[in-house]
Amino acid sequence: MTHAPIGYRIEAARPDAVAALPAIELAAAARFSDQDIAPELRSHGLSSSFFAQAARDGRVFVALEEDSGDPVGFALATRVDGSAHLYEMDVLPEHGGRGLGRALVSAVAAWARSNGYATLTLTTFRHLRWNAPFYRKMGFEELDTLACSPELADCLRAEAEHGLDPRKRVAMRLYLSAPSRPVSAEVQREVKAPIEKVFDVFAPIDLTRIMLGFGPMPAVSAVEDQSGGWNAPGQSRTIRLADDSTMRETLTRVEPPGHFAYRIDELTSPLRHLTPRFRGAWWFVRVGPERTLARWRYEFEPRSALARPLTALVVKGLWQPYMARALELATEQAENGDLGR
Numbered sequence: 001m002t003h004a005p006i007g008y009r010i011e012a013a014r015p016d017a018v019a020a021l022p023a024i025e026l027a028a029a030a031r032f033s034d035q036d037i038a039p040e041l042r043s044h045g046l047s048s049s050f051f052a053q054a055a056r057d058g059r060v061f062v063a064l065e066e067d068s069g070d071p072v073g074f075a076l077a078t079r080v081d082g083s084a085h086l087y088e089m090d091v092l093p094e095h096g097g098r099g100l101g102r103a104l105v106s107a108v109a110a111w112a113r114s115n116g117y118a119t120l121t122l123t124t125f126r127h128l129r130w131n132a133p134f135y136r137k138m139g140f141e142e143l144d145t146l147a148c149s150p151e152l153a154d155c156l157r158a159e160a161e162h163g164l165d166p167r168k169r170v171a172m173r174l175y176l177s178a179p180s181r182p183v184s185a186e187v188q189r190e191v192k193a194p195i196e197k198v199f200d201v202f203a204p205i206d207l208t209r210i211m212l213g214f215g216p217m218p219a220v221s222a223v224e225d226q227s228g229g230w231n232a233p234g235q236s237r238t239i240r241l242a243d244d245s246t247m248r249e250t251l252t253r254v255e256p257p258g259h260f261a262y263r264i265d266e267l268t269s270p271l272r273h274l275t276p277r278f279r280g281a282w283w284f285v286r287v288g289p290e291r292t293l294a295r296w297r298y299e300f301e302p303r304s305a306l307a308r309p310l311t312a313l314v315v316k317g318l319w320q321p322y323m324a325r326a327l328e329l330a331t332e333q334a335e336n337g338d339l340g341r
Contacts, residue, residue: 003106004063005099010107013051013060013074020071021051021060028090036125038163046088051076061107063091063100075104077111081149083173084112086122101130105138113176118301123155126170140172147297150233150253150261182278182299183312185320189327191292193334195284198292199257201334202282204230207239210329214322218242218269245269252279259283274311275300296327 004010013021025045032042054060054076063073073091077084086108091100112120122140125131132142148156148171160166175181191198206223213219218241226237236250248266253259261281278300285293300315302308 004103007066008072008095008098008100008103009064009066010061010103011064012058013055013062013071015052015055017062017064017071018051018055018060019048021062021074022046022048024071024074024092025088025090027092031093031130032128036128036165036168041163046076054078059111061104061111063095063104073100073104075108077108079117080121080155081151082117083119083121083149083152084108084115084117084176085152085155086120096130101134102138105135109174109176118176120174120176121149121152121171123152123159123169123171125168127168132170132172135172135174138174140174143171143173145171177305181308182301183308183315184297184299185315185323186295186297187320187324187327188293188295189331190287191294191331191334192290193292194290195286195292196257198284198294198334199260202284202294202330203254203256203260205330205333209333210326211322212325212329213242214325215318217318217322218245239264241269243269253281257284271314273303274307274314275303277301294327294331296323298323 022045026043029037029042029045051060059077061075061077062071064071072095073089075089076087078087079085086105089101089104089108091104109120120140121143122135124135126142136142143152145153145156152171156166156169156171159169193201207220208222211220220239221242222240224238224240226235228235230237230251232254233251236248239247239249241247245268246266247264247269250263250265251260252263253261259282261279263277263279265277267276278298280296280298283295283297285295287293298315298319300311300319302311
């Protein structure tokens, strides 16, 4: 049970509490200025049917006054890109400042852990003290826009399309256990070529020509069973390494000419003892007519808390230099006009 401030209790929303939630949402929205949320947006909240379905799914938690049993706040959770996601959290203004927001977020985090989620994400205003600064105190970390998962990036884009200033919005993430925090490796390099050409070279590049091994890390020897032209989410292929181990790569995002991302799992190499899967992503930023900044990032999920230190050692000491050399070779291909197919 989630600890609640004196005079209140936190529980999963029952059907009789759902009817009060739209009014709580609208009352909480009144705290925002016209510069942050336009009046027409503040007056249109989620539908009762939306709340009802989320409650049936067990994804809504309410703060109730102990004496009256009346709902005075709620938190609603959903799923975004394999992560639990805090879709919305509101408290009636007259009940604010008593710890109910913290208790509601804690209830969602407990729900996420019990359902096997490793992280909890959200989007919020970066400049309002009861938004990003509040979540930061609870352990959430701000995410660079380029580090957002595809669906989380879509959430921010949708907010912008609905009139929220993207400069004021931020995505945040809370790791729900120590092993869930990924170990990352990142390299970047300026490429003397237009962004369109860089994307066309890097996205379908022949891995056997750039992943040549580093120390004990084996080279890529073949790419097998590729589905499609490697230009759409869902396409996958098997990467065979020089030690005859394999891994499966699946595209998760393709946004020419600025971004593509993929997931790697089904590992048979010794690396599988450290991580069951990892994610890779490329971003390309135009810095001039004939110059592009290429940024490449991997995030490895440690298999356990015990595996995390060794995973970090391997990723930072071996994988990241491996990436740097591969990026150097890919850059040479782009600058020399080689499409690398």
